[in-house]
Amino acid sequence: MASGTVEMATGAPELAAERAVTWPKRTKARLSNGLEVILAESHSIPKFHGELFFRSGNAAVADRTPGLAEMTATLVRTGTAKRVSRQIEEELRRLGADLSSNAGADTSALSFAGLSEFAAPLLEMVSEFAREAAFPDAEFERERRQKLEEVKLERTQPGFLASERLRRVLFGAHPYGQVSPSEAQVAAYKREDLQAVYRESYTPENALLLLVGDFDSQEMLKTGEKIFGAWRGKKPTAKTFAAPPNPRGRRVYLVHVPGAVQTQLLLGCHAITRQHPDWVRLGLTNSLYGGAFNSRLVMNIREDKGYTYSPRSGVSALREHGYFSVSAAVRNDVVAASLTEIFYEMDKLRSVPVSTAELADAQNYLSGVFSMGLATQDGLLSQLSTVALNELPDDYLETYRQRVRALRPEDLLATARKYLDSANMQIVVVGDRAQIEQQAMLFGEPEFYDVLGARV
């Protein structure tokens, strides 16, 4: 039995008065072609960061095949009507730019950063990728083969295997249920399918351009209109999907990795989207539970017991659904011990109101790290994109700290009871079956899978 006392530091200086946090003004505009643009100035370095989002990702085209939007995004920067791949890459370097293109479940995006002095030519290139991608045959073929190797490789990573399984368990046949295509699915990709996705999704009405950096917003808005203004295209029709399963009761899903010298734990249950009114309180609850270094779970299974290096909990919000999850890579012989503590900390948050002191600490933490988004261009870009993509209120950034600080212990108790759904957590365990099966079975009826994702 641990005694209930915690030693406190003696003599630590109190905090000084807080400096006000002032988020920069945002300039929001809609170009003549329907393209939504949001700009914010940040002059810390002579650079700028931007993203061109399309509000369609892999989910929107999952009825064709998984990962299609991602493959489309991969190809977009490999050739345009004006340039071949090598020219593109050299030109980007010439502008001091970084650019990547990818797609998640709900969006596709071109992300870029470069020197302010070359803002216009970089935006020209972004526009070229968005409007004139050529999908060269050879590039498609190479990227398809490359992808084949990647989907093989990811099956050797415990973290991938765990999240693949959890997503399947939580979302079943819903597009969110498959995080990555199979080899066979990749092998069957067709260039024409990518082009179709490109035509449908990469349109100004479906897009959002975010720019943050060392520029004058009004000038930049003019540049944007000049570069993107003539682009045309409709919003694609929205898809709807059947509701995902909501598994009841704890179950264990053991993914057998022969010879694993550690076990990856990943537990999860359904939660909420970013738009849900409970989002902030769930965020605070999560940061108390396992979302911060100083959180209970980390202090327990890392600092107190040394079971793991990297325990963590989080709330993952997709556009239509969200889920709460807990992860830790633990020593093989403490799988059961770790799960016990993971559930205990959950149950305790559901049972005992947090003290006002602990609550204040967590509120400080959450509002402090939130405001750190101010300090860098890409931090700010990330905050702005969260607000814009999730259609959060305009004053979201400005009011966030206040909303965090308004929460009371009873709010957190109610939130933990609602979302840290201890009795219905789905438990994914990735490791060497012989070493961990007995332990894992203590927490629920087990199902077994191989690294290919097949039930065995």
Added chain:
Amino acid sequence: MASGTVEMATGAPELAAERAVTWPKRTKARLSNGLEVILAESHSIPKFHGELFFRSGNAAVADRTPGLAEMTATLVRTGTAKRVSRQIEEELRRLGADLSSNAGADTSALSFAGLSEFAAPLLEMVSEFAREAAFPDAEFERERRQKLEEVKLERTQPGFLASERLRRVLFGAHPYGQVSPSEAQVAAYKREDLQAVYRESYTPENALLLLVGDFDSQEMLKTGEKIFGAWRGKKPTAKTFAAPPNPRGRRVYLVHVPGAVQTQLLLGCHAITRQHPDWVRLGLTNSLYGGAFNSRLVMNIREDKGYTYSPRSGVSALREHGYFSVSAAVRNDVVAASLTEIFYEMDKLRSVPVSTAELADAQNYLSGVFSMGLATQDGLLSQLSTVALNELPDDYLETYRQRVRALRPEDLLATARKYLDSANMQIVVVGDRAQIEQQAMLFGEPEFYDVLGARV
């Protein structure tokens, strides 16, 4: 987070060498009429203690009505062919004797103690109760009315309401499922039914006489033969019962006591009988969990958190079945908190092998208190009756300590996993519904009952 360190006492003397524990020789005999007799000498005081057991209790006659054996036992000392009630009570006092008669689920018993100098006349009286009880009409009627008041009164005791509910949940329609008759059942008791029970059960072939105290065993055996030898009677036919339910998953049974200022928790699951080979290891596991003052549960929810005065766990062994249970009377606002800790300590014992130091402490405890049975006549009687009634090996007392000490951490881990069945614990909660319902529901689907035992 409590830090993991426990402060230790500094300077406490080590234990000296153990003195050998020598259990007294037992004299076992079977009288000519089949009565089994076990004698042990103990000369600490000029008294003796005895029990006359019958291997039939309420369960054996539960098909007639609940509590019938208990009512029979109550009547047995109220009148015989030779004496009326007042004579009996005065005669017992004249012999310096205490005597009680009662019946549990599996046995009926006359328990007695008195001065050695009056051993023979006390045994004569015991024999008279066993052979010549008269069941006087007026006595029957008074005891029936008395019992009616008792069964009403017990429904005002949280502890009774909790155990009544748990037994029903664990044993259903099996005779073990009803711990006490209803008012209507008591009202319907008939004198003839008691007499029938008496005729069937109170026979020498069904009986066991245990005597411990300040006497000479050979002399006492002769006295016994003289007093009991002429008694005749067959063993009753054994009954069999359908297997009880084995409820899966946690469920909550809330017994609503309006105005209760505290909540009685009682959790349980099926376990084993005394004859089961796992008995000793389960006993040790239990003493680590919540069966000793120094146990984890007591240190946690009493000494560390102050939720309760009297937390306790135990293994209850009936003849055909056994169950493990955990109880605590807790503050209304820490019902959920207490259940969280109760399950946590259970899960931890199921997940993490105990340290050898903690194991050694628990082994010392269990073998130490076991041997304390040597120090008093009634302690010794209780040990002997456990061995005899459960038909344990003759060397059970002598080998017990050694079997306790042979256990290893892995034995306890396996035992906890097998019997501290966290995921299938049935949770009885007795208290004021409005104050505790939300908390209780966190631990399972609830059913609600009133103090009469009716589902509401």
Added chain:
Amino acid sequence: MKRLQIAMESTTLANGLKVVIAPDSTAPVVTVGVYYKIGFRLEPPGRSGFAHLFEHMMFQGSANVPKMQHIKLINSSGGVLNGSTSYDVTNYYQAVPSNALERVLWLEADRMRALKVDDENLKNQRDVVKEEVRVNVMNQPYGGFPWLDMPPVAFRNWANAHNFYGDFADLDAADLTDVQAFFNTYYLPNNAVLLVLGDVKAAEGIVLAGKYFEGIPAGAAPQFADPTEPEQTEERHGFVEEKFGTLPAMAVGYLMPKRRTADWCAMALLDQALHGGRAGRLYRDLVLEKQIAVEADGGIDDVFGYNGPTQMTTRILHKPEFTNETALAAFDLVIREVLENGISADELEQLKVKWRSDYYATLEGGRGGYMPKYGLMHLLACFTLFDNEPQLVNTILEGFLNVTREEIQAVGRKYLRKEKRAIVLRNPVKAGSASGAHAKETA
């Protein structure tokens, strides 16, 4: 008639600590107790329940024994332990395999020398005590009846009349200063007795007592408040609401003679005549014969161990179809019968045999068999603290066995008088009436 003779040796250390060793090698078990001459009768005014709360604190840590370690060291030696608070003494005791004797002595000496507790321990045990009160009193039918309900009705001196478990407000008000002051005042070697019983040699016990305890400094002899009651001149009445139970309940308490006065032995036997189980007159009359009552029991609480105003108390739960008045009238008839006719020679003989038999049982066990020699320990402790004469344990029986019928009738007439008694009714709450049960006197 076989008579039990307890071997013992006793001494007083230089610091005033009395020591009693009672060797008996029947089993390899030793019982160790420390009694302090302070009980809840004399806890500080405004601190009802403090003596008992303090008893809990004695397990919360001392100079070399952090919280939880006393319990751990005893349990892990194969032993059991507890403590209890009564009117005039507080005790701490453990029964262990005899190879742990020195460890136990060290533990008891460590906490006699110095407590080491903090606010968190105090808050924690305050919470534990509140749950103890709830489980034993507030959430139980007839909880605390009559031992908590009777004193405020029967007595006028706060020492005797207050709530011994403690009002929650008083418990909350107790702070570490109170704890330390109480310890400094009463927890002194010169206000205590150490008892070692069982598997120990007498000489060895004395030596070990010296080894572990003689370094503890004596303190100023405690000044005890005067618990004397003003003369009672009228029957006193109190009413308490019963929140859970459905039967009307009644308690009748008569003031007892002082302990070890001439009347004391006779009252003890008279108590047995009245309350001695199913053969006792009250049970026989009220339960078995008239069938008014469902329960009728009680008597003198801790007849050897009280040291201030005390009652012989009868507790009756009767059937709802009878009024309190009817039940009381039946009770009064039983008392009147004794006062008018005394008891027969035969009844007295029975009582004496039973008294002797019970006395032996007390010496051997007590506390349900898990704590061997608890009864002997208690008697030796009280005879030492109150009488400075532990040998009384071997001689005191005589006084009871010599009581005559006449003496019994005489003490009955002297003590069982209405103006020397108090009556508390605890009737079930009627539907619709307000709850909130507190003993109050009305006359």
Added chain:
Amino acid sequence: MKRLQIAMESTTLANGLKVVIAPDSTAPVVTVGVYYKIGFRLEPPGRSGFAHLFEHMMFQGSANVPKMQHIKLINSSGGVLNGSTSYDVTNYYQAVPSNALERVLWLEADRMRALKVDDENLKNQRDVVKEEVRVNVMNQPYGGFPWLDMPPVAFRNWANAHNFYGDFADLDAADLTDVQAFFNTYYLPNNAVLLVLGDVKAAEGIVLAGKYFEGIPAGAAPQFADPTEPEQTEERHGFVEEKFGTLPAMAVGYLMPKRRTADWCAMALLDQALHGGRAGRLYRDLVLEKQIAVEADGGIDDVFGYNGPTQMTTRILHKPEFTNETALAAFDLVIREVLENGISADELEQLKVKWRSDYYATLEGGRGGYMPKYGLMHLLACFTLFDNEPQLVNTILEGFLNVTREEIQAVGRKYLRKEKRAIVLRNPVKAGSASGAHAKETA
């Protein structure tokens, strides 16, 4: 061309602690770092992994800050923190709202003054570090490749060649004596630099640094072991088994010139020509054009922050249908092309623009945006500890922007030679072959 100029002030306290303040009030956030000039290159022989394990211990308690409290005090101030160990320095850093500045300085000073850790902490963090190694190396495909696999093949001096994460046996052997000795030797104010960046006034930062740190006594200047390597005269080879991954992997490392030598800037740009993303020659050739490899990356690790023998290392995962020899031949062709033909003026111009752009990004952020000014902190720290010239952060860019095509070709010819390189192959375990992966050199 807009140029970024970092404002800063620096000083050295009487105890030898260097202090650099870089004010910038863009956001109300301040980043505080302490760098100690000791990395895993110079950890004690027989204690592989100790520098990193020690880094963990610095969070386990100091004189006034019990275990867990450093983390708690930073998080509850609204800040984040971490520490890291590299070849030649170990750093501790936190970014907090600027109202927590004094608290952070107090915390850093407290642990610079005195550690207060115990065996339990050490055991605990040893367990945590083992899980760190498992999650990052032992249970990951290509875990630790090539940064842990290359040194034992490439180097001969234990300082450069050992397992920096630590053999588990060495971790287990480390005890509190080692911890204290390491602390006493290297964790001295005169072997460290304190950096405060962001929302602080320069003068205020200097004053606060003095307030919290000047009382910490200096120690004897640490004696650093000599990490010099004997002259490498032949290509070196190593083989490691890959337990999980399915692709053959290869790493090629070339010995680098010393930092801040004439060749250094040119090598850095040549590194970018080879490894600079999708435009880099190796990726373009091996992945995009020949399509032999699935991954081809690498380069000079921490080009501003190394202080001993270091390589430029290429990491290649190639398709199983190609042999290691084929992959290596393709690699060699890319190298030969540069050595033979140099790079074009246009390519050099691209490289310089990109270098400048990257440098600005480094100054602003680093560590994924959750730790503002990490990059600036790191540069200032290295320029202070190795060069005693923090202002280099504003001038060092010039050297890179002045590199010529000729210099690039020349350093290529000088350093990218087979006898100055080491190659490690990490091929998937064949079915039936024994497991147990350790880097061993065969030639």
